Amino acid sequence: MRFNGLAVLGFGLLAILVVCALFAPWVAPYDPNAQDYRAVLQAPSAAHWLGTDHTGRDMLSRLIYGSRVALSIGFTAVGVAVLVGGLLGLVAGYARGIVDEAIMRVMDALLSFPSVLLALGIMAALGPGITTIIIAIAIADMPMFARITRSQVLSVRERDFVIATRALGAGPLRIIFRHIVPHITGPVAVMATIAVGHAILTEAALSFLGLGIQPPTSSWGAMMRNGFSYMERAPWLAAFTGLSILLTVLALNLAGDVLRDRLDPRGESRR
Template identity: 50%
Template sequence: MAAIPQTSPTPPEVPEQKTTATPKSSSLWLDAFSRLIRSKTSFIGLLIILLLLVVAAMAPVVATHDPTDQQLLDRYLAPSGDHWLGTDELGRDIYSRIVYGTRISIQIGLIAVGISAVIGILLGGIAGYFGRWIDQIIMRVIDILMAFPSILLAIALVAVLGASLTNAMIAIGIVGVPQFARIVRSTVLSVKETEYIEAARAIGAKNNRILFQHVLPNCLAPIIVQATLSIGTAILDAAGLSFLGLGAQPPSPEWGAMLSDGRAALQTAPWVVAFPGLAIFLVVLGFNLFGDGLRDALDPRLKQ
């Protein structure tokens, strides 16, 4: 009887598993940048700011005349090919003065907001982290500063310090401290209760190290937004002080001072005040649009 050949059983077919690629995790800043460039309003604000920076950096090339050169025979000339935006009461080219005035505006915005940010971050961080009587003292001083209108407080400070562009920037910087202090304090109050801060305390890290290396770096998003919005406000306040004669002094081509010098000829030569006013409007609008877009982009609730 012939032997029946034995065949090994074939293993059951295992269905092929499809591997799904895990999405790459992106950081908060990359997500914020992608949302920022997709926003039309913030993109327009960014273009205005970049234009301001380019004009300020290339002022000697962009300007057509010396901003302080006086030509009394060319007083109140209307806009023409020789003077694109006309001339003022001393025959100075308005276009060139506006171009050089962008440097002053950037200087005012950066220095004034820098003063506000440094003092406000320190006060808000200390008040929010340590709390108790330190928080009460700091915040009551902040409340007193916020009780005064900002422009009136700036005028009072400049009146005490003396009328000059430097003192105007110091005054505007002091006036802007409460906004930074309150924002940083509220952020620190929420950040200091997180798990990694508790872990840092558990391993014996000192309070100074926790505050400056762990707490404040996680408050950067609202600080950056507030700084961007404050630059436009600082430029506007400085123009107001210069218009009152408390800021930049002649012959500085500051936009607020140009408005003050040309107000006497508002009806006969409106271009003397129209173009400096338009420059202030565009710069403040640019920083406000960019700041609003940056605030929306850095909002973690919008992250999908």
């Protein structure tokens, strides 16, 4: 694998974000919900490295706790989408026929809606909350993983070793999970890494619109919304929040590129 500077940057940023999310109570200098009306909208200083918001809460602490929310929702939602969509794609690709048609038509119907619009509709129906956000993002991303899994299964199931295994009398479950799944995990893993970044953006968009994480829980989308209200007086509120989202999505995309180079059996990416 060609481990270049961008790979180091991506995994380095991702490692810092994961450490901050896991150890937020020890890393954050202040309680993220502690209000100090004597320090309202303070600019970055030695006491508050990234300044304070409109209620005097420390921005650095809220961004650190916001990373915990963003990463947990992103990885959980994508994990559910990979599990459900991947299983549907496995069944559709291996069974083919009417089963394939039925599953993929449902996936096509979900794909006909933009992911954010579909998530908005689900959130409007079920109400705000972390669990609802995870369900909405998972449903929006599920068709993508079903399609990529199906396409990989259709390719692998016609290879000689699968045909030979089937001729020896192996059952469908053994063929799928013993011989097909190990050969399709690469593209799915790469897509999942990139999808986590998209899930974080979707959660931020929903929270920005007021349908996501509710106060006082730290959420990058809600913090961005508050920051826009004080752009003239305190531009650092939106700037630092937007930079956090940008760096997180960048780190995940760079990590996905490295995984693609590593897992590409033909080495096309490395060339």
